[in-house]
Amino acid sequence: MSRPSSMRTPLGRVRYLGSSHSGTTDFWRQRLTAVAMTVLIVPVIVIVLMLIGRNQAGAAQILGSLPIAIILVLFIIASVWHMKIGMQIIIEDYVHNETLKLASVMANNFFCIAVALASIYAIVKLSSGV
C-alpha cells in the first residue's frame, strides 16, 4: 500500500467480504499428490527392482510396456507437482526479499516443469519403440 487513499484500516477493507475459497488449493493438491504416491510407490519400486542388472535394451523393453509407462508417468506427475508445492513453501518461509522470492518461485516452476517434461518425453519415446 503506497498511498493511503482512505482512512479505513486494511482489516476493515477486507472484513465481511467472505472467503476467497482458494486459500487451500496448494494444501489440498499436496495431500492429493501425496495419497497418489503412497499408492503408486509400491509398483514403482517393483519396476525399479525389475530393472536392476539389465542393460539398456532390457531396460528399454520393460520401460516401454504400456502399464509400466502409465504407472511411471502418473508417478512423475504426482511427484513433480508435490515437490513444486513443497519447494514453494520453503521459499516462502525463508526468502524474505520480494524480488529474490519471485525469482526463486519462478525458477522452481521452471525446474519442475523441465524435469517433468524431460522424464515424460523419455517414457513416451521408449513406449513408441524408437
Added chain:
Amino acid sequence: MTARIERPLSPHLQTYRVTLTMALSLIHRATGIALYFGTLLLAWWLIAAASGPGAYANVQAFTGNIIGKLIVFGYTWALLHHLVSGIRYFFWDLGYGFKANEREALTWGALIAGISLTVLVWIIAYTVGGGR
C-alpha cells in the same frame, strides 16, 4: 514507504529444546529438498534409457561405483523416510494422534519404518540383481 514497524517476532528454532517431532519435522523438509534435486538423477536415468546403450552405460557406471551407490542408497532412504513420515501427517490432518504418546509413537514408527524399508529394498535389490 512507511517506516517498518518492529513487531515482536516468534523465537527462532534454537530457542526451543530439541524434541523428536521437531527433529523429524526438519528431517522431513530436508529429505524433501534432497528428493527435489534427486529427480535430476531419475530424469537422467530415464533419458539415458531412451537415448541408447552408451548413455545408459554412463548411468550404470555412475550407480556402480561406491559414491554413486551411496547417493542412490541415500536417495532410497530419503524417499522411503519422506513417505512414511508423510503418512504421519495424514493422521494429523484427519485430527488423530495429537496426544504426547501418540505423536511420539508415530514419529518413532516413521523413523524405524523408513530405515527398515530402505534396508529391505536394498536386500531385495542385491538378491535380484546382485548389486547394481
